[in-house]
Amino acid sequence: MKDIPASWINDVVTPRPADSYKGTFGRVLVIGGNAQFGGAAIMAASGAVYAGAGLVSVATAAVNRTALHARLPEAMIIPDDDPQLLALIPTVDVVAIGPGLGTDERAARLLTQTLAAVAPQQCLIIDGSAITLIAQKHLAVAHARTLWTPHQMEWQRLAGIPISQQTPQTNQAAAANLPGTVIVKSHRTQLFTPTGSYRNPLGTPAMATGGMGDTLVGILAGFVAQFGLNDKTVCAAVYAHSAVAEEVAKRNYVVLPSMLIQALPAYMHQVAEA
Numbered sequence: 086m087k088d089i090p091a092s093w094i095n096d097v098v099t100p101r102p103a104d105s106y107k108g109t110f111g112r113v114l115v116i117g118g119n120a121q122f123g124g125a126a127i128m129a130a131s132g133a134v135y136a137g138a139g140l141v142s143v144a145t146a147a148v149n150r151t152a153l154h155a156r157l158p159e160a161m162i163i164p165d166d167d168p169q170l171l172a173l174i175p176t177v178d179v180v181a182i183g184p185g186l187g188t189d190e191r192a193a194r195l196l197t198q199t200l201a202a203v204a205p206q207q208c209l210i211i212d213g214s215a216i217t218l219i220a221q222k223h224l225a226v227a228h229a230r231t232l233w234t235p236h237q238m239e240w241q242r243l244a245g246i247p248i249s250q251q252t253p254q255t256n257q258a259a260a261a262n263l264p265g266t267v268i269v270k271s272h273r274t275q276l277f278t279p280t281g282s283y284r285n286p287l288g289t290p291a292m293a294t295g296g297m298g299d300t301l302v303g304i305l306a307g308f309v310a311q312f313g314l315n316d317k318t319v320c321a322a323v324y325a326h327s328a329v330a331e332e333v334a335k336r337n338y339v340v341l342p343s344m345l346i347q348a349l350p351a352y353m354h355q356v357a358e359a
């Protein structure tokens with residue numbers, strides 16, 4: 086397992102082409118946020134918008150509409166029980182499901198519908214409640230272009246490895262049984278792609294606050310939407326999330342997701358101009 090090289094973020098985040106429009110930078114759909122966890126969907130969508138995704142939609146519980154629009158007018162919204170959602174799924178580059186989704190029957194239905202609707206060329210990010218549901222219900226996922234983003238307890242549920250036994254070796258063996266890339270989050274996050282394994286050398290305890298993983302989902306979605314799905318882009322997104330947090334933590338005891346999101350465009354500008 087090698088550390089993500091510091092140079093990769095510079096390879097990925099480069100100046101934008103002049104001849105471009107919003108469609109150039111990709112379309113993201115976040116599916117999540119029940120009545121209790123609406124904030125998770127807002128933080129994930131914000132991560133994608135502030136990372137530079139061209140168009141971001143959110144399928145969420147209807148009760149989250151006003152909060153989402155007030156907080157993030159750049160995002161479009163569709164109630165998660167709207168039949169149009171199934172038609173929207175194939176039109177985006179990245180579908181991210183799970184932040185604040187919950188684990189009730191309604192959430193399970195949304196998840197199974199989404200898993201069935203995603204097309205092979207799309208990137209699917211599976212996070213939070215969606216991972217817990219897949220583990221609980223033994224749902225099969227065959228989608229090759231999947232990014233899994235479990236925290237250690239979600240990884241225990243999904244892979245069956247107790248947290249105390251989660252080592253690079255055991256994690257790698259379990260990741261090999263899943264399609265796509267597994268990002269096992271911790272204070273030093275590990276990534277297992279079909280062709281390599283990487284460790285994030287960055288991160289700070291100032292990041293240990295609710296919503297920080299939801300924010301990572303959005304940044305991953307925004308990076309993949311703009312820069313494509315490959316090891317370098319995925320590693321760069323994980324690296325950028327922690328690099329921005331470390332920067333903000335130089336002046337702040339705790340880094341809230343909204344602080345990280347706010348600081349992200351300036352960090353990407355600095356990287357692109359370097």
Ligand SMILES: NC(=O)C1=CN([C@@H]2O[C@H](COP(=O)(O)OP(=O)(O)OC[C@H]3O[C@@H](n4cnc5c(N)ncnc54)[C@H](OP(=O)(O)O)[C@@H]3O)[C@@H](O)[C@H]2O)[C@@H](O)CC1
Nearest residue numbers: 122123124125183184185186187213214236237238295296
């Ligand atoms: N503002 C919002 O809307 C927010 C909404 N959110 C949404 O909530 C949903 C549920 O997600 P969740 O992560 O909060 O709960 P769950 O999956 O039950 O895991 C917690 C259990 O695991 C244990 N645990 C052990 N090690 C751990 C580790 N390294 N990292 C984390 N946990 C660890 C932990 O142990 P304990 O801390 O109690 O000792 C506890 O028993 C999900 O959809 C998410 O997106 C959140 O993002 C918050 C902000």
Ligand SMILES: Nc1ncnc2c1ncn2[C@@H]1O[C@H](COP(=O)(O)OP(=O)(O)O)[C@@H](O)[C@H]1O
Nearest residue numbers: 236270271272288289290293295296297298299
């Ligand atoms: N002590 C820490 N050091 C470095 N990174 C941390 C630390 N605590 C949390 N993080 C990061 O914060 C994120 C937490 O994700 P997660 O537990 O899914 O949060 P949530 O579901 O509340 O959004 C992960 O990216 C993790 O690597």
Ligand SMILES: [Mg+2]
Nearest residue numbers: 213236298299
């Ligand atoms: Mg999480």
